[in-house]
Amino acid sequence: MRRMLALFMSMILIMSACVIIPAASAEALPMWVYTENGKTLNVRSAPVVADNIIGRLKYGELVMVEFINSTGWAVILYKDGEAYVQARFLLDYQPGPKPTQSPEDKEAQEMKNEQAKLNKELASERDLTEPFYLSVRATRTTGWINFRVGPSKITTRVSSFPDGKQLIAIGETANWYRARDPETGKTGYIHKNYVTKQAPVASVTPAEQGKQSLGKLNVGGEFELVCAIPETYSLQVVNVMGTRITASILSDDMTKPQLFLNIAYDETYGDVERLNDLNDADLAVLENSFTEMNQVEITYRQTGYGTKLLVARETGSDTDFVGILTIYKGYFIEFNMAPNPNSSVQTLTDEQIKMCIDFLTELDFNQPQK
Numbered sequence: 001m002r003r004m005l006a007l008f009m010s011m012i013l014i015m016s017a018c019v020i021i022p023a024a025s026a027e028a029l030p031m032w033v034y035t036e037n038g039k040t041l042n043v044r045s046a047p048v049v050a051d052n053i054i055g056r057l058k059y060g061e062l063v064m065v066e067f068i069n070s071t072g073w074a075v076i077l078y079k080d081g082e083a084y085v086q087a088r089f090l091l092d093y094q095p096g097p098k099p100t101q102s103p104e105d106k107e108a109q110e111m112k113n114e115q116a117k118l119n120k121e122l123a124s125e126r127d128l129t130e131p132f133y134l135s136v137r138a139t140r141t142t143g144w145i146n147f148r149v150g151p152s153k154i155t156t157r158v159s160s161f162p163d164g165k166q167l168i169a170i171g172e173t174a175n176w177y178r179a180r181d182p183e184t185g186k187t188g189y190i191h192k193n194y195v196t197k198q199a200p201v202a203s204v205t206p207a208e209q210g211k212q213s214l215g216k217l218n219v220g221g222e223f224e225l226v227c228a229i230p231e232t233y234s235l236q237v238v239n240v241m242g243t244r245i246t247a248s249i250l251s252d253d254m255t256k257p258q259l260f261l262n263i264a265y266d267e268t269y270g271d272v273e274r275l276n277d278l279n280d281a282d283l284a285v286l287e288n289s290f291t292e293m294n295q296v297e298i299t300y301r302q303t304g305y306g307t308k309l310l311v312a313r314e315t316g317s318d319t320d321f322v323g324i325l326t327i328y329k330g331y332f333i334e335f336n337m338a339p340n341p342n343s344s345v346q347t348l349t350d351e352q353i354k355m356c357i358d359f360l361t362e363l364d365f366n367q368p369q370k
Contacts, residue, residue, distance in 0.1 A: 032061065044085070072088060073087060114152055121152060122150070125171060125173045127171045133168060134195040135195060136194060137163060144160040144161065144162055146160050161190075167190065220265075225263070225365060228359065230355060234250065235247055245261075247260070248261070249261065251340075254342040257338060258337070258339075261335055266332050267330070269330050269332070270330040274327060275310065275326045276308045283310070287310070295315050297315045301360075303360070303361050323337075335359075
């Protein structure tokens, strides 16, 4: 009888040892958080790694564990309820002081974190359909902001810019702009915290039903040049270099001539508000710039808003050029019309030249909307 009782007690002890660790008792067991890098431990609402973090436990923090399941998750008492942590980060004794990273390990971890940020920024990148100007806001500490080859501080620096430097935004990520330096033509990335968004470089206003479309070109935030776009034509900015803007006004029809717009600031005429302000001697200087290189006929027209236009039309046997020049706020604004190189006819008709001149008389100069 005693032997049977002893055997029965031994079986009970063996069965109790097989229960889920540490024990499924009615009372929670004390355990302590231990992470090898000394970081916090995520507390989750379910025993799975997902978007379910409801809190964090500090290194060495005491937790009360109800039980540990077969998949390695510990059920803990947390804020008057139950929650889950990974049991491999728990000890049944209080750990020593928080481990410290060596300078090399810390640098490697920071590089890993920055690489992850860079990958995330690149994944969010997109081109801008309407480029716009940026003005650099340098830090008070250095007075300069870095322009980098990628949207991260770990990428190589292209150059540094002072406060007020003008750039052209051509793309963006979540936190950076991809921009072009109009003075050098170089492209790079600059953080959005250190720039102010300015006026758009160019935009085309959609045509209203039954009306001709308008082309609107912002010139360095100084003014907007607005003109009626001929049917089948569209305006597109080709290049921006410093104070020079080049735009094309092209047709979908390859037989129609091309129009090109060039705008550039000239310090010689910095005080000239409009071409109308020049005297006969000044106008003669501009006329010579055309007649010295071409056999042209010079006439003058004006826009519907009263701005004088200098019209230079080639007078040779084959009329294949017309140029129209005006000045506004010190900027030279020049339109040229030439035959489309894809067309078999490389001359301009009187009707086409009239279209060009009429197109330019629709010019208007506005202060840009702030």
